[in-house]
Amino acid sequence: MASEKLVNLQEEVTCPICLELLTEPLTLDCGHSFCQICLTANSKESVAGQEEERKCPVCRISYESGKLRPNWHLANIVQRVREVKLSLEDQEKHLCVHHGEKLLLFCEEDGKVICWLCERSQKHRGHSTFLIEEVAQDYQKKLQAALERLKQEQQEAEALESDFREQIAAWKSQTQYERQNVEAEFKKLRAILDSEERKELQKLKAEQTAILCTMANSENELIQQSQFVRSLISDIEHRLQGSTVQMLQDVNDILKRSKTLTLEKPKSVPKEQRSVFRAPDLRDILRVFNELRHVQRYWVHMTLSHTTGNRNIAISADRRQVTYVFKGQGQNPCWKEVYEDYGVLGSPVITSGRHYWEVDVSKKRAWILGVYGEKHAQFNTKLPLKADGNHQNVYPRYQPKNGYWVIGLNHDSVYNAFDESSSSDPMILTLSLSVPPRHIGIFLDYSAGTLLFLNVTNHGFLIYKFSSCSFSKKTFPYFNPLTCKVPMSLCPPSS
Template sequence: MTSAVLVDIQDEVTCPICLELLTEPLSIDCGHSFCQACITGDSKELGIGQEEESSCPVCQTSYQPGNLRPNRHLANIADRLREVVLGLGKQLKVVLCAHHGEKLQLFCKEDGKLICWLCERSQEHRGHHTFLMEEVAQEYQEKFQESLKKLRQEQQEAEKLTAVIREKRASWKNQMEPERHRIQKQFDQLRSILDREEQRQLKKLEEEERKGLNIIAEAEGELMQQSQSLRKLISDLERRCQGSTTELLQDVSDVAKRISFIKVTPKVAHIPGTLKRLTNT
């Protein structure tokens, strides 16, 4: 016998008042059954006589305590169930009210939760529509099944969209890779062109440097020769001016020619000054 079946049977033969398996069960005309001690004790506590009316703790149907009848069928089932439970060495699970410790067997429509029979009588749930769990279980089973159907459809749609997104991601990545290679190749080509142009410009600059230095060296050499000739002529003239009349006039014609021809005129105009910016020519 499975645990689920045992729980179902236990619910049928559990006293709604003490939440234990029925002991000497008594039934009310409404069909609910209770332990003899529980139902009669409840009536005694409320001071209700045998001929006075009381109400069922579960469904509030009116009854007279004198009309309670023994239910041997439920008693036999409860006894057999006790034997099974003891044989298994365990107690079946019962969900109890956190506030009252009573079995949760009613459903409050307004609050949408399970309550016990004491909760139903409390101020919190007064005037609310309450039902036995079994009466509303099918309704919520159908609602939840319909919700499950819609949610599964939403889940399928989400899975489809997820697949589309993954496909787009893969497609996007596939587009990026060729573009990345194209850009890298393009800039490699540009770097190659720039490297070649750099070498060409540097070579051109070296040629300009060589030409400029040659011109400067030529001008410097020419100036040194002219300076040397000038020093000789100055020394000769100083000697003539300090000497005798004969020395002064000796070869005066030749000296005059030397004076007229000597001139410091190096090729300064050809010496490079400011470096012109090199062009791509």
């Protein structure tokens, strides 16, 4: 009833021109009222700038524009109509859409605001219901906690986005640097290496495209996550700023979404170790160098772990360098007649796959490198040693049947490989190297049963290859500095 009266009253205070409630009403002598701005605009259109009498837009009775005065009484009535209209609209928001009753109760199971008739209906019968005032503060706290968590998640999402953009920039910088390096090196050998240069650049471009594509997809996922978080935050903020009914309506759903939200970190891009390109002098050298770069993809982080307990061996704090340090044999009067093994085993243990590592032997006069297999003879610590200190008499242990696949340097310039032999002594092969190695690369392919020793100093030329090896279930990298006091060190990747 009150609504019908309001509609009738609203029609009486509606401008016939704009059909909205009157604004700054002006009443003509004929009794019709209009918004000041509507009447002024209508008069200008009808007269078109001429000084003539104006006519009422409703009844067409003439009026003088100079005698128009604001109708303040009517303006006050319009203002009261506006207030009543807003009040009724606000009350309708708090009425049940099914029964027209006031929304005074909150159903905890359904997370909805209901009226007393809804509480007695089949839909809500047996549910836990509370007065809105009883639960409003508790749910406000829950929403506030959810909002704080989401804001924290948003900060983490933005941090992830920032870090990922830095990764993208780093990858771009790295690939750009390598591109320039490749172009500069190939320019020196353009006549021979034009085709090789194109292959290298195409591979680099493909790698860059693939990586950046992956990163771009991951970045889009992060952006979508961030947008979802912002959407939830906006929804909760809107609820907290609105009325209690608006805050509680379907509150369980948004709380559930906020609780179950979990940021997914982007897939990390594998940072495969890549060697810096150095231009060789000849086509054959380039072929060898490419083979070296291929095996360097399997570079593993190696450390020194197991020792024989020899007091004359010192291992650095980072476990990447071993040095012979003579400290004598204490009370052992026969130490000159005994050869102490200065070997050190590396970690990780090799049980499968392909593995590559490099050892710095610069300035060393003697050393032995390779791998040792656990299933073979025990890791001997002592063998007879001649008084002259020559290492030749310790070589019988270094052969594959005893679990050793090694090469060595003796007397500063004699390089040997110790291969299988039918006798108790190994087959000692003297190796001819045009360039003395300062860095030696070791590549083990467990399933293929091969072990390569590469002269990294000479672009990766092969020093020696063991084939058809029966590696043990646990195979260890082996390092022996012998009695040369210059340290031998594990090289970091791409050194």
